[in-house]
Amino acid sequence: MVSGVEQMELTSASLAALEKNIRTNLINSLSGFKAANLVGTIDAKGQTNLAVFSSAVHIGAHPPLQGLVFRPDSVSRHTFENIVETGVYTLNHINRDIYSQAHQTAARYDKDISEFDATGLTAEFVKGFAAPYVKEAVIQVGMEYREHHRLEINGTILLIGEVIAVRCPRHVMAADGFLDLESAGTLAIGGLDSYHQTCRLARMSYAKPDKPPRKL
Amino acid sequence: MVSGVEQMELTSASLAALEKNIRTNLINSLSGFKAANLVGTIDAKGQTNLAVFSSAVHIGAHPPLQGLVFRPDSVSRHTFENIVETGVYTLNHINRDIYSQAHQTAARYDKDISEFDATGLTAEFVKGFAAPYVKEAVIQVGMEYREHHRLEINGTILLIGEVIAVRCPRHVMAADGFLDLESAGTLAIGGLDSYHQTCRLARMSYAKPDKPPRKL
Numbered sequence: 001m002v003s004g005v006e007q008m009e010l011t012s013a014s015l016a017a018l019e020k021n022i023r024t025n026l027i028n029s030l031s032g033f034k035a036a037n038l039v040g041t042i043d044a045k046g047q048t049n050l051a052v053f054s055s056a057v058h059i060g061a062h063p064p065l066q067g068l069v070f071r072p073d074s075v076s077r078h079t080f081e082n083i084v085e086t087g088v089y090t091l092n093h094i095n096r097d098i099y100s101q102a103h104q105t106a107a108r109y110d111k112d113i114s115e116f117d118a119t120g121l122t123a124e125f126v127k128g129f130a131a132p133y134v135k136e137a138v139i140q141v142g143m144e145y146r147e148h149h150r151l152e153i154n155g156t157i158l159l160i161g162e163v164i165a166v167r168c169p170r171h172v173m174a175a176d177g178f179l180d181l182e183s184a185g186t187l188a189i190g191g192l193d194s195y196h197q198t199c200r201l202a203r204m205s206y207a208k209p210d211k212p213p214r215k216l
Numbered sequence: 217m218v219s220g221v222e223q224m225e226l227t228s229a230s231l232a233a234l235e236k237n238i239r240t241n242l243i244n245s246l247s248g249f250k251a252a253n254l255v256g257t258i259d260a261k262g263q264t265n266l267a268v269f270s271s272a273v274h275i276g277a278h279p280p281l282q283g284l285v286f287r288p289d290s291v292s293r294h295t296f297e298n299i300v301e302t303g304v305y306t307l308n309h310i311n312r313d314i315y316s317q318a319h320q321t322a323a324r325y326d327k328d329i330s331e332f333d334a335t336g337l338t339a340e341f342v343k344g345f346a347a348p349y350v351k352e353a354v355i356q357v358g359m360e361y362r363e364h365h366r367l368e369i370n371g372t373i374l375l376i377g378e379v380i381a382v383r384c385p386r387h388v389m390a391a392d393g394f395l396d397l398e399s400a401g402t403l404a405i406g407g408l409d410s411y412h413q414t415c416r417l418a419r420m421s422y423a424k425p426d427k428p429p430r431k432l
Contacts, residue, residue, distance in 0.1 A: 021392065031272040059372055067285070140217065147368075193422075212320070
């Protein structure tokens with residue numbers, strides 16, 4: 001703990017005693033900053049869906065896999081059902097120009113209302129791929145569903161998909177493959193509702209035991 | 217896709233054809249910004265370990281659960297073994313003052329060398345809890361191991377723990393439970409090696425279908 005400021009320490013008992021909404025906000029803040037994505041899907045009848053997700057997580061590069069955590073019985077169930085039904089979905093990075101609309105996709109719209117229509121974001125279709133991208137997103141990722149795991153501990157679902165398309169401006173990708181998310185305007189999310197731009201401190205070189213840390 | 221700049225589109229075939237390190241950097245960038253944490257552990261003999269993780273993910277608030285993704289056979293295997301062995305670990309948010317040392321913990325040190333000693337970060341112990349916190353971290357989270365799942369698709373492991381302690385300055389927590397990660401100096405990670413400060417655009421109010429998006 002840092003000194004010089006008043007500290008607090010919450011134990012299991014004090015966490016359990018918190019009012020439910022307060023605990024939800026607090027626990028959602030503990031992992032740190034989160035990825036800010038819009039997940040685009042479509043059902044078998046052609047009804048599109050768009051939902052903000054802060055739970056995207058890297059699973060592996062060879063093959064290229066990304067995970068998404070779904071809360072049980074949440075507003076995101078339409079997204080989950082569509083992915084399993086059609087086998088495809090998109091990840092679209094949220095940027096400064098669209099974060100307000102992106103957040104609004106979390107509202108509990110009826111299934112027959114597309115969040116694209118409700119929020120004014122634009123569905124962009126690519127030939128041969130059923131799921132809609134978000135046209136306003138600078139970085140777009142096409143995904144194919146692979147598998148999902150239900151976590152018995154609380155009923156959440158970890159869904160895993162394979163990256164089958166990466167679409168972004170050419171200048172965003174560095175020679176070593178690194179995507180400059182900051183130059184693309186990608187935001188980070190804090191807690192359930194806080195949207196943040198970023199400011200790079202440094203890229204660090206590959207860490208080795210016999211060398212001090214160095215900036216790239 | 218945005219117009220006015222040269223775009224690129226990588227397909228499955230072009231992704232598979234990329235040189236391995238380039239693909240690793242690229243795919244690690246696709247989920248968006250990631251949480252920046254140091255995970256502190258100890259083995260049954262009292263040997264401490266500290267490792268940078270960008271894969272922390274919120275699993276649920278009731279009970280309060282956080283997940284960590286482990287790559288198979290990676291440098292993080294000591295962390296995984298220690299968590300299963302002792303049942304406890306810590307999450308410590310990486311801030312501006314320690315990101316260089318935090319990154320250095322990714323170096324492949326022998327198991328008998330503590331990354332605390334190697335990097336100059338300070339192990340902080342709390343009575344009744346075996347795992348070390350990082351004293352220099354502003355936000356510290358005490359965790360108890362609950363379960364893990366091996367993902368057959370690529371051998372990665374999703375480990376789930378329950379939050380049993382939250383330690384931070386009192387001013388960081390808002391009245392509604394939200395932790396102001398930005399005021400605590402918590403960083404975000406892009407790709408494998410890029411460390412970023414944040415700048416808040418807004419907190420957004422709870423989204424409802426019949427109301428336009430509003431800032432808090």
